[in-house]
Amino acid sequence: MQELQRPGGELATRPIHFFWVVDCSGSMYGEKIGIVNNTIQECIPEMRNSADNNPNAQLLIRALQFSSGASWITSNPVPVENYSWEDMEAKGLTELGKAFDLLAAQLSIPPMPARALPPVIVLLSDGQPTDDYKKSLDKLKAMPWFRKAVKIAISIGQDADDEVLIEFTGNKELVLQANNATALAKMIKWASTTASMVSAPSSKPMNSVPASAPNASTPSASVPADDPFVPANNGAPLVLDMSNIPNPDDFDEGAVW
DSSP states (O other): OOOOOOOTTOBBBBBEEEEEEOOSSSGGTTTHHHHHHHHHHHHHHHHHHHHTTTTEEEEEEEEEEEEEEESSOOOEEEEEGOOOOOOOOOOOOOOOOHHHHHHHHSSSSSTTTTTEEEEEEEEESSSSSOHHHHHHHHHHTSSHHHSSSSSEEEEETTTHHHHHHHHHHGGGGGGEESSHHHHHHHHHHHHHHHHOOOOOTSHHHHOOTTTOOOTSSSSOOOOOOOOHHHHHHTTTOOOOOTTTTTOGOOOSSSOOO
């Protein structure tokens, strides 16, 4: 992708990569995967509008599915203005570690551009991993791009393993609960549009939390020399507006998953 330059060499826009990571195991069959497909498709115009309000970033979208194995639905990053959702089908196991492996391969430099903004990763799952995901997650956690990424998880139904999702986000507040159809649609819409408007700490104050807040039980590690964000913002995490996150208790109508 060609990068626009201002006089003096400063970047006019920087790419921000948005990853959908979707559980397509057998337990997602029927209503759950149908809502995921329909809602994300409906969110695309809103994501475009949100991106238009963030002129310093170019939003690029990709989608990754996992079940018995994992695969990219969108093999290359697509600008939001050209993006269209491809429906996913649900069957098989929940091999989350395979998805983490594919994600890790894309969070290196290259293929990630050195001047990109920290990525946004939204993980949706309704169950427990059926593979050894921890080794793959540890590999992700060692990567500077993952550490600074905005990581949101949507916990679908009462059988979802929230502890695994908290391990992924590093922040309990960014594990969104969706125990019925209405809540799932609302959480997807919030994640898609709000994450598109992630801002740096130097932006105007908001009711917000660090998007990449470390787990309180994890001791802080020294920042590696190859961390691409240290020169840009002294390693400070991005922040995410949490003021309008939907309350799952407001969506108690309908069957509970």
